[in-house]
């Protein structure tokens with residue numbers, strides 16, 4: 231049995247368009263995350279990163295292959311497994327402006343899961359919201375604010391607080407910093423490290439920028455057109471990329487020079 | 498080429514006057530790229546929009562200062578003269594190319610609109626040449642396509658084409674690569690750098706990422722809380738910053754702390770317009786702050802390396 235809490239086993243996914251065309255978004259992907267581990271998932275836009283995370287989150291079904299949670303494949307889940315999976319896997323999305331419901335107060339947003347799953351009373355939810363705000367270093371008074379009253383970085387903290395609500399074992403972070411300033415990204419990176427140390431959460435960190443991946447992740451998988459072309463320890467894969475595509479991503483992320491390695495014609 | 502002197506710009510918000518840019522002076526040298534760097538809310542876009550006179554009542558207004566584009570003060574220009582300057586001299590590339598592109602019109606018709614000076618029968622050739630030089634393959638076949646048929650990076654190239662079609666003297670690019678992924682970003686940065694060199698294009702390059710600024714710019718102005726806190730030749734400023742905020746920005750983007758170690762983030766967040774501290778705007782977050790910082794705006798000091806900064810207790814060199 232693998233040590234992964236959450237894993238995709240030989241997952242493929244195709245989408246069927248309106249005009250009968252198919253997009254092969256993923257092909258034979260094996261990818262997983264263990265407790266307390268941070269795994270990077272990198273690739274150019276359109277390479278399939280979001281599709282893979284949506285399949286891991288159960289939002290999307292694979293065309294073939296399976297998702298396993300604590301070793302049990304999804305199609306063999308009991309009601310108990312399903313509840314455990316729902317509570318133990320959460321997500322933080324890229325855009326902190328569109329991912330928070332603008333008409334709800336922060337306490338309500340942050341503890342949404344508790345209302346869906348257990349219809350928890352309001353007093354309990356507010357108390358939990360205040361604990362969670364403190365975990366992400368936001369003042370308790372924010373509980374009654376609305377998302378538009380917050381900066382982008384503060385909103386992303388709220389999204390992380392929401393992700394923490396049910397003490398998850400895995401959080402999927404889909405480009406959580408790409409809409410933020412560099413200085414705010416650094417704060418969020420530190421927060422993610424602190425939370426991981428405290429709760430030994432497994433993170434799946436989706437990014438196109440290798441810079442942060444190299445800093446934060448233990449392992450990394452490189453997606454190209456729906457296939458993983460390299461996967462392994464960050465120091466090996468990014469320090470000594472075997473694939474030309476990985477090399478190009480690393481070079482572009484380093485922002486060392488503008489010298490083109492080769493003049494590319496853009497498709 | 499572009500000379501901003503003592504610019505102050507207000508926004509009118511619910512009956513209140515909010516000062517977004519305060520006493521900014523900045524000269525863009527001809528044929529060079531000047532970065533305007535700072536966290537979001539620092540006033541970078543407000544400076545750019547002031548140059549293009551896009552801030553007018555009831556949104557806001559330029560309260561003070563002059564902005565000379567090729568010698569003409571745009572703060573005093575008539576609306577007719579201003580339209581003329583915008584049509585011929587200033588190209589603008591926004592962060593989100595979809596805002597520069599009209600989804601209903603073909604790429605060709607949107608670029609044509611920006612090149613009234615080119616003879617009718619030469620327009621297609623000129624556009625194809627322009628798009629090809631910007632890295633769009635099969636440009637001729639794509640002229641009749643609509644913006645949604647292009648990828649994000651390609652749409653940004655089209656937006657750049659529209660900005661360049663008028664052959665401007667000044668290009669203003671406001672976070673032009675922030676919405677793009679890294680490999681696309683590097684392509685656009687290379688392109689902007691090549692255009693500047695080949696066309697002697699004076700460029701204002703707005704970014705929150707000082708690492709990006711280092712790649713494409715020769716000069717820099719660091720903004721915080723609506724003021725320029727440090728400016729000058731980019732290499733001088735980056736190698737020997739005097740302003741604690743410049744130092745903090747450099748620290749926050751550096752990963753030399755070792756894998757998974759805590760980054761040197763800047764604690765707290767920038768002030769909002771309605772909570773602007775008196776004195777130095779950076780004081781609440783500054784490790785060097787002393788009493789005078791909280792009461793008096795620091796004077797500007799010029800350094801031998803050509804840069805200048807506004808700080809009472811500069812970074813020890």
Ligand SMILES: Nc1ncnc2c1ncn2[C@@H]1O[C@H](COP(=O)(O)OP(=O)(O)O)[C@@H](O)[C@H]1O
Nearest residue numbers: 245253255273274275276277278279280281282
């Ligand atoms: N719901 C969908 N319907 C059709 N095609 C889709 C859908 N979602 C994603 N795709 C396609 O799958 C591919 C991978 O997309 P995505 O997973 O979003 O990539 P990434 O997150 O790496 O940018 C792309 O070609 C995309 O257009």
Ligand SMILES: Nc1ncnc2c1ncn2[C@@H]1O[C@H](COP(=O)(O)OP(=O)(O)O)[C@@H](O)[C@H]1O
Nearest residue numbers: 508510517536537538539540541542543769770
């Ligand atoms: N239309 C507006 N009305 C009121 N305030 C505004 C408006 N646009 C920007 N601001 C405020 O002006 C300040 C500077 O904004 P901006 O120039 O956009 O900064 P930057 O481009 O550096 O992020 C911010 O505090 C912002 O909230």
Ligand code: SF4
Nearest residue numbers: 777780783790808809
């Ligand atoms: S003037 Fe004072 S508060 Fe402002 S940056 Fe300098 S030392 Fe810091």
Ligand SMILES: [Mg+2]
Nearest residue numbers: 276279280281
């Ligand atoms: Mg995605």
Ligand SMILES: [Mg+2]
Nearest residue numbers: 541542543671
């Ligand atoms: Mg801006």
